[in-house]
Amino acid sequence: MKLPVDPVENLVTLIRCPSVTPAEGGALAALEAMVKPLGMSVDRPVFDEPGEASVENLYARFGSEGPHLMFAGHTDVVPAGDEAAWSHPPFGGVIDNGILYGRGAVDMKGGIACFVAAVARYVEKHGAPKGSISLLITGDEEGPAVNGTVKLLQWAAERGETWDASIVGEPTCPQALGDMIKIGRRGSLSGRVTVSGRQGHVAYPHLADNPVRGLLSLAEALLNPALDSGTEQFPATNLEITSIDVGNPATNVIPAKASFAFNIRFNDLWNAERLKAEIELRLRAAAEDKRFRSGREEPVQFELKWVGNVSPVFLTHDEKLINTLSASIEAVTGRTPELSTTGGTSDARFIKDYCPVVEFGLVGQTMHMVDERVAVADLEELTRIYLRFLEDWFG
Known part of the structure; x- marks a missing residue:
């Protein structure tokens, strides 16, 4: 039985599946066909939520003992x-001059294709590991992330699944393969x-x-002064005004309402409760600012609404996971990876509640x-x- 040892062949197969969120597009079926010859059990649960599209996911495992x-x-x-611009x-999976083109090539069907190939080579070389390996693959990461990893983790945990460590195969390297591991992520909080x-x-x-006029004072209060100057592991917390909306097409009419939206990427000096309290404090103080409202004695009348779910900040401290992966990267590439917490959010924010994750x-x-x-x-x-990594971690 042919094992999926070739990452290029694996990736071409996955790219040719047009799995645009929330469509399965054949990608999970293709992945199941790859891992079944390895002896992995496969489940493909579908999750629903009112107002959201149903999403199919995949959980595959072999082994029954730890470490997992x-x-x-x-x-x-x-x-x-614009497909004409490509x-x-x-979704062709074309290789041209040593480069493989296609949606998902790096984000992140490429990582899946390589890990499956690595597991296949491990089995081919060593047989089953002294432990367990599982694949937790969602179809809802690029979308609202409601019917994906968060529910798949709950589904697996309810069936008795526990894990000792996790690697998320997102594209983490900014310049060259092996130059960065993400060991944590900033939190994210949005409001209007x-x-x-x-x-x-x-x-x-x-x-x-x-x-x-009042909006200007409130927005300035959120931007200045800076919320902090960063920590040893994280950059400074950053707040960005992402839109300003008046809804007024006329140039000779003073509008009745104005609003702005903002997003904060925060470090480990904050949690959601403290950060919300700081924002509310700044807004209340700025509402008394009369610089742009001469002759107005009453404070600015405003409403603050928090938008969406909060993504918590986290930092992984598992030395075995981090050191083993770092050593594997250095052994293969000669590069010492930077341990970073930069970038946006990922599904690691859900996994960190179940096991150490990088x-x-x-x-x-x-x-x-x-x-x-x-x-x-x-x-x-x-x-x-x-x-x-598999050889050293299970070794």
């Missing part, structure tokens, strides 16, 4: 955009502030109350872009890193 290593990732991809069809005023004619401002995968420079692509040589090298 989980590899986590996603087969769903973002839309291709050098090769986005709406300022109420009174509509009127711009030539008669005394008869109106321009909400944009992220390591391909170079991510072309993810979500037209002509997303990966060097064939990098696929082989990442497979060798994963194989070395």
Whole structure:
């Protein structure tokens, strides 16, 4: 029986499955066909949520004893955009001059293809490991992340699954394969502030109350001073105003309302409760600021709404996991990886509640872009890193 030892062949197969969130697109079926010859049991639970699309997921495992290593990732991809702008069809899996093109090549079907190849090579070389390996693969990472990893973890845990460590195969390397491992992630918190005023004619401002004036004070208060200057493991907490909305097409009308949205990426000096309290404190103080509202004695009237779910900050301290992966990378590539917490959120934010987790995968420079692509040589090298890690971690 043929084992899926070739990461390039694995990836071409996965890319040719148009699994744009939330569509399964054949990707999970293809993955199941790859891992079944390894002797892995496979489940493909579908999860639902009112108001959201149903999402199919995959959980595969072989072995019944510890230690138990989980590899986590996603087969769903973002839309291709203008397919005519691509050098090769986005779901064609074309190799041109040593480069493999396709949506999901690096984010993150490439990581899955390499890990499956590494497991196959391990089995071919050593037989079953003295422990267990599982794949926890979702179809809902690029979407709302409601019917994906968070529910798949709960589903598996309810069936008695426990894990000792996890690698998420996201594209973590900024420049060259092996230059970075993600050992944590900043938290994420979003909100919207709406300022109420009174509509009127711009030539008669005394008869109106321009909400944009108050909005300026509130926005400035969130931006300055900085929330902190960073920690040993994390960069400074950063708040960005992401939109300002008035909804007023007329140039001679003072609007009745104005709002702005913001997102905060926060480090381990904060949790959601403390950060929300700080934002609310700043807004209340700024509401008394009359610099832009001369002649107005009443404070700015505003409403703050928190938007979406909070992604918590986390940092992994598991020395065996981090040191074994770092040593494997250095042995294969000669590079000493930087241990980083930069970047956005990932499904590691859910996994960290179940076991220590790190992220390591391909170079991510072309993810979500037209002509997303990966060097064939990098696929082989990442497979060798994963194989070395499996040998050392189970050794």
